[in-house]
Amino acid sequence: MTNPTLEIGGVAIAPGQKERLEIPVAQLPTRTTISLPVVVINGQYQGPRLWLSAAIHGDEINGVEIIRQILSKIKAKYLYGAIIAVPVVNVFGFIEQSRYLPDRRDLNRSFPGSPQGSLASRLAHLFMTEIVNHSTHGIDLHTAAQPRINLPQIRANLLDTETYRCAQAFGAPLMIHATTRDGSLRQAASKQGIPVLLYEAGEACRFDPQAIDIGVRGILHVMDLLEMYTHPLTEDLPSPSLEIEKTKWVRASRGGLLHLEVKLGDKIEKKQLLAIITDAFGETKAKIRSPDQGVVIGQVQNPLVNQGDAIVHLALA
Template sequence: AGLATAGAKEEDVPSRRREPRRKGSLVVYDDQPFWNLPQNVAQRMAAQEASASASAIPVSSDNIGGELTTTLKMEESQNKRERRNSLAMLRGQLEATQIYEPPTFALLNQDTDVPPPVVRDRLVVEDFPKHTISTAWIKMVKQGLSEWLRLPVIVCRGTEDGPVVGITAAVHGNELNGVPCIHRVISEIDVNKLHGTVVAVPCVNVSGYLKFTREFADGRDLNRLFPGREDGFASQVYCYQLMNKVISQFNYLIDLHTASFGRVNSYYVRADMNDPISAIMARLQTPQVVLHNSGQDGTLRSAASARGIRAITVEIGNPQLFQNQYVQWSYIGVMRILDHLDMYTLTYQPTAEDMAALGPPNTILCSKGFWIYTKTGGVLEVYPGVNTIIKKGDLIARIKNIFGNVVDEYYAPCSGIVIGRSSNPVAMSGDRIVHLGVIKKKNESLPKEAKENY
């Protein structure tokens, strides 16, 4: 038995501790200078070094028997110092610039008593109980598993009948700032004080949302196909069902969007400013820019307006992320619209001094807007930021080839404000550079037909 134990491999004895085969990569050696360490770490190490030197046991030439013990103690002290210094360096590298403070609402509201959504063939506001917030799945189209592709809907009915305001988000599946905006609006509303109904659709393009893409399942842009067709291709059928099963119930529509992939936006509103009600809705958002736009053919806003529904489009920043400042501005704007329609009284009325914190201080009205496109491909550099005033003739972009040589430059064709811009440095011929808004002059009349070069 003894021979068997002696001949066993070291790895076969689980209780035995193996020596490390190499030094740890975080060890700080004694000859490493302090200048490349954080100052607080260097000071601690210097103090520890002085303390260790003062407490070291001196070696006596007369104490031959104790020399080995003294040497071992010094080596142990050196090893401890190395471990201590390595941990000090790591801690110094990982020191945070600020301490995280959890949100005050954490763990206070788990929403465990919310009833499950009901399933409906179409939205009928009167079918939902008053002074209640209800959730529902609306059957839209059959998908590849012969199951219904369903639309999430939130219905807030007040104590009295009144207007129906619809709020839609994520018509493009990767434009998500509208989702938390809707969540904040719904959490703010007390249905016992609501006159009328708020219907929120937090995700219109369910297929694109699940795939993190702008387009619908068939690769087409829903917001170019409204009001759709009952006998068309998949995207057209989906638009048709949305218009007839949901949107037709609205009196007012607030359609929430963001920039698309590879672009960034200011916080701005598209609206027909020749329509008094739409103009008021747009200004109540207190955006950075209001762009007069009578409605592009195929957009949800245009299709809703054709049915007599007052509609605006709110562009809330950038795609596939949440931007809290923009979300807060849009949420306040929606609540101000409800307040203006006498549907809901704001518990807090902001003063003029508060508006700088609650929204952009000045809204710029643009009589029209258009995109500037590239004429060649390459590495794109765009210089002005969003919400920036530029003058005619200003250099706004350059394109370089892959070797770094400038092959094209772009200048502002007129003065205006940068509503949006490209953020993607890889450009092909015909890609977007800058979305330029032409600022309305003091005595200028707005055109009846104002469309953009999408």
């Protein structure tokens, strides 16, 4: 069945067409307009409408490259449904290499937003209106916050059948059942009945080739699952994901210089040595041991830590 015309940002995208849109967000003090960049590929045939978003936190750039690679592979004449891609949601933070908006708000705590609210609230409302409301499924791409790094992982409501099916198809090393946070994009979209995957991988302000490759293949696997293309987009099958229900941060018992004894993806036994913390002169040290059995899914990158800092993130077995 022929796909209907899709209207986003006041622009009509006919079946079989690809359009680049600039939806105005706000004006800077210089009167320069900041816009939300959107690429829409409206397929020739009717089917699911998948949104892809990245850089909701402006310093998380792996997803920008993932979306670029995905868009280079998709042709509208072979597509069922539509791809609605927003490679840089937080343009303000992206320019400044900052997690936040100019009003210091976290955009991913501002959904569903309001057209009369703060800058963050207005941008969230615009995204919901022009992107989420036109979609049937969503994949939101993130990295760890500075100064941390994450093992590639899917976070999603695994109790929802369709979300679980998509998470399995993605094929990340881990899929973690995660409840939604107040004000997050995932929470706002889920309340509208839209299955959403949140992909976390790598670190801020860096391209991580492995994280990017897993992200690209994961999205293509989900598109294959949803039967969005006339032929398979990938030849490989999704890798089985380790399913996790609980995670825990191990924290520094004292301040000092951190010497990690483990790396991302390591399987950890209870009481195994995770790290040693010394002072600047090496005269005193504290050993940090694992409180549980699990897998290392995140860790701090900055060796200078304070007492109570989160240093190793474990997925509990």
